[in-house]
Amino acid sequence: MPNMDVVTPTKLDLNAKFKFRCHKGIRCFTKCCSNIEIFLMPYDILRLKNRLKISSGHFLSKYTYMKIDDKSSHPHVMLKMSDDKERKCPFVTPEGCTIYTDRPAGCRYYPIGQGTLKVAGKDGPEDEEFYFFINEPHCLGLEENKSWTIESWRIDQEVQLYDEMNRDWKAIQLRRNLLGQPEPDEKKLQQFYMASYDMDNFRKFIFDSRFLEVFDLKEEEIEKIRTDEIELMKFGFRYIKYVMMLDQSLKIKDSVLQERAKKKD
Numbered sequence: 001m002p003n004m005d006v007v008t009p010t011k012l013d014l015n016a017k018f019k020f021r022c023h024k025g026i027r028c029f030t031k032c033c034s035n036i037e038i039f040l041m042p043y044d045i046l047r048l049k050n051r052l053k054i055s056s057g058h059f060l061s062k063y064t065y066m067k068i069d070d071k072s073s074h075p076h077v078m079l080k081m082s083d084d085k086e087r088k089c090p091f092v093t094p095e096g097c098t099i100y101t102d103r104p105a106g107c108r109y110y111p112i113g114q115g116t117l118k119v120a121g122k123d124g125p126e127d128e129e130f131y132f133f134i135n136e137p138h139c140l141g142l143e144e145n146k147s148w149t150i151e152s153w154r155i156d157q158e159v160q161l162y163d164e165m166n167r168d169w170k171a172i173q174l175r176r177n178l179l180g181q182p183e184p185d186e187k188k189l190q191q192f193y194m195a196s197y198d199m200d201n202f203r204k205f206i207f208d209s210r211f212l213e214v215f216d217l218k219e220e221e222i223e224k225i226r227t228d229e230i231e232l233m234k235f236g237f238r239y240i241k242y243v244m245m246l247d248q249s250l251k252i253k254d255s256v257l258q259e260r261a262k263k264k265d
């Protein structure tokens with residue numbers, strides 16, 4: 001369970017060891033699920049909206065708020081806590097997390113935090129994932145006697161799948177930081193938001209607009225994104241790269257380019 005307020009920013013690798021056990025009988029049970037900032041990534045949102053059996057638009061408006069990230073200038077999505085004094089997570093009850101098997105990556109990692117850096121590699125800059133401990137005095141699980149490495153913790157918490165699913169999206173944040181590009185305009189930010197988080201509207205945008213008349217996509221690609229939400233999410237990352245002008249991840253059809261050229265003449 002996450003809390004990003006108090007961190008010890010020492011960079012750790014997968015072999016780092018720690019002791020931790022969280023269980024229902026512990027005195028601090030669910031204390032970590034209030035008054036926190038939980039950052040949601042695209043795959044978190046997909047899992048949560050499907051768990052709750054609601055559309056992505058409904059999920060975003062009911063359970064999240066948006067903030068612009070200082071470094072990338074991209075819209076980031078945060079889980080909305082309750083409005084009362086306790087500021088509880090909407091999914092916590094005295095019995096624990098009601099969406100436990102679909103909880104976000106940040107909750108799975110806790111008491112570990114995870115970040116990604118750009119480092120120099122032999123073929124140019126590479127993304128390096130690192131870890132750090134989140135030491136919070138209220139978390140009594142840190143006093144328990146169960147040993148882990150970060151690697152065994154990741155396996156236990158099934159968080160590799162989340163990292164795998166969000167990796168390309170995280171790379172987009174870092175590439176923008178690195179390139180130092182100008183701030184995206186309002187229209188680009190809306191497209192970024194939709195293609196990152198609002199899969200049901202992104203699907204409508206592709207299939208109910210002129211999108212497929214304009215962009216050159218193979219039939220099998222179209223079929224995949226029509227029938228498989230994970231493929232749609234991954235296609236969203238391609239679309240973001242195109243919109244943000246990070247690379248030519250999509251191509252406009254020659255016929256459309258010719259038509260546009262004719263109109264200019």
Ligand code: SF4
Nearest residue numbers: 022028030032139141
């Ligand atoms: S042990 Fe830590 S993670 Fe578990 S309920 Fe207590 S505060 Fe939360």
Ligand code: SF4
Nearest residue numbers: 033089091092097107
């Ligand atoms: S999603 Fe679940 S684990 Fe995460 S803060 Fe909310 S109740 Fe706690």
